[in-house]
Amino acid sequence: MSRPDKYSVLSAGSILGTLDRLEARVRERFPGRGLTHVCAELGRIARVHVGRIDDVTRPHLLLRGMVALVLLAGLTAAGFGVDQKIRQLMVDPDEVMSFGGIEAIANILILMGASVWFLLNLEARIKRAQALASLHELRSIAHVIDMHQLTKDPASLLGAGPTASSPERDLSPSDLMRYLDYCTEMLSLTGKLAALYMQSVRDEVVIHTVNEIEGLTTNLSSKMWQKIMIIRTEIDPAVSSILPGARAAQA
16 A cells, blocks of 8 residues: 555655666766766765755754753753842842842843753754755756756757867757756756755755755756757757657657
8 A cells, every 4th residue: 555645745765766767868878978977976966865864854862862951951050040149139128129130130041041042943953054065065966967058059950050169069959859858857856856855854944945946957947948949940840759748758
């Protein structure tokens, strides 16, 4: 019997499996090209990140125990200080309504409250820092993927002659479309890896960062799809049978 959340949450295993299949497809179609190595690196990063997500979501029992001991000691010391100050004010009635006496008690209570808040949120801040560092790595790999499609310009297929500094363009229209399509898939999977953090860490800063990465990957993919559409409509409409309807069959 399938799990109730099978189709309602992202599965790290499914993402890794999809990446493995994508890497095999890229290697079979474009052996020796840089995109193959980038896809392999994305797969390696994905496995590292799945382990990091497990670490981020796992409760830090040792840290929680230390925080509990510090809180207990701090509250005991603060309570003792407040009690001593109250006893002192009761002994000297003239000090009861003095600003200095009331201020001393208020300062102790404020510092105690701030310390409690800091310690109770310490674990969440540590997890946030870990997640943000990992998300920055995913943002970087998205830009690396984009770099590999910059020279894949459909204008070269429209009759624009190369210059002495032009990069080598040896892909047919159908292969160029497939190359760009693979890039969009890699970007999409990068966004899904980022979404795993949002699914596991309920932190506003992490959620905002994940949304930024997904927006970045979507915008980069849109540029690639513009190139794909130019090829489909201007170069050879016959190759449009490759995308998107027959993509699954021919991949």
